[in-house]
């Protein structure tokens with residue numbers, strides 16, 4: 001049985017479970033349930049704190065897990081990123097009161113508060129900066145107001161929390177993060193099942209990002225139309241009963257679908273339809 005760690009709380013928990021559900025896996029209905037066997041799919045889910053997931057997977061006790069890239073790097077665990085999941089996007093940045101420091105070079109002798117002390121200590125050391133790191137569990141923005149630190153390093157999504165605390169970011173992001181699948185770097189187990197799991201998750205990403213587009217067009221405009229809708233492999237083209245016309249079917253990115261429909265219409269295409277893709281294997 002493939003043993004998979006899933007975030008039980010926080011920003012990643014709900015979208016991770018939603019994605020697993022879309023991939024056809026059973027998910028818990030009660031948030032107090034910590035272990036769930038999905039015997040039909042031969043997998044077992046362990047609902048754990050996102051911060052702990054890389055540790056469990058790195059120890060080899062669990063085969064794979066869903067966590068944030070920032071949490072993986074902070075953990076220092078023997079686990080590696082094997083897939084990006086397209087949700088939970090954030091940056092990880094330094095911030096301070098305006099005028100405190102222009103860049104990381106000015107951090108020497110100052111104190112940096114963060115919940116990601118492994119990541120921050122390494123980043124400071126890699127940049128040759130000798131600053132103190134104070135570990136706090138959360139709400140680190142307040143550490144500056146309360147005089148515990150002059151600088152913080154934290155997750156920034158919209159930037160609202162920083163603005164409300166009167167802080168501004170310093171320098172470039174330390175990293176950009178998103179939800180990822182991690183696997184232990186030790187002796188891998190259940191390799192074919194891991195590959196099957198990744199294919200299912202990839203199928204969800206594609207189904208979310210693409211729609212199926214169908215349209216009819218005069219054969220002489222086919223090449224121009226196909227240039228607009230090249231699909232992932234190549235479009236399907238079928239003859240219509242109405243002579244001189246063909247029907248085309250192709251996958252197009254959801255974000256571009258309306259623009260492509262307008263351009264196809266201008267080319268003379270008619271009966272242009274899009275349908276959502278429920279699931280796929282490429």
Ligand SMILES: Nc1ncnc2c1ncn2[C@@H]1O[C@H](COP(=O)(O)OP(=O)(O)OP(=O)(O)O)[C@@H](O)[C@H]1O
Nearest residue numbers: 009010011012050068070071088089090155157177
């Ligand atoms: N707005 C956000 N705030 C915090 N973490 C976020 C945000 N958006 C994405 N993330 C990602 O979620 C992960 C942190 O999850 P975690 O559950 O530890 O904290 P949380 O979402 O802040 O929840 P809580 O603090 O309520 O426990 C990180 O990988 C982080 O990059």
Ligand SMILES: O=P(O)(O)OC[C@H]1O[C@H](OP(=O)(O)OP(=O)(O)O)[C@H](O)[C@@H]1O
Nearest residue numbers: 138139140154155156157158159160161
């Ligand atoms: O850029 P924003 O959209 O404002 O989001 C980022 C904020 O959200 C998280 O805090 P959270 O609410 O999880 O509280 P915590 O600090 O206690 O973890 C994170 O630690 C930042 O403070």
Ligand SMILES: [Mg+2]
Nearest residue numbers: 010011138139
């Ligand atoms: Mg938090």
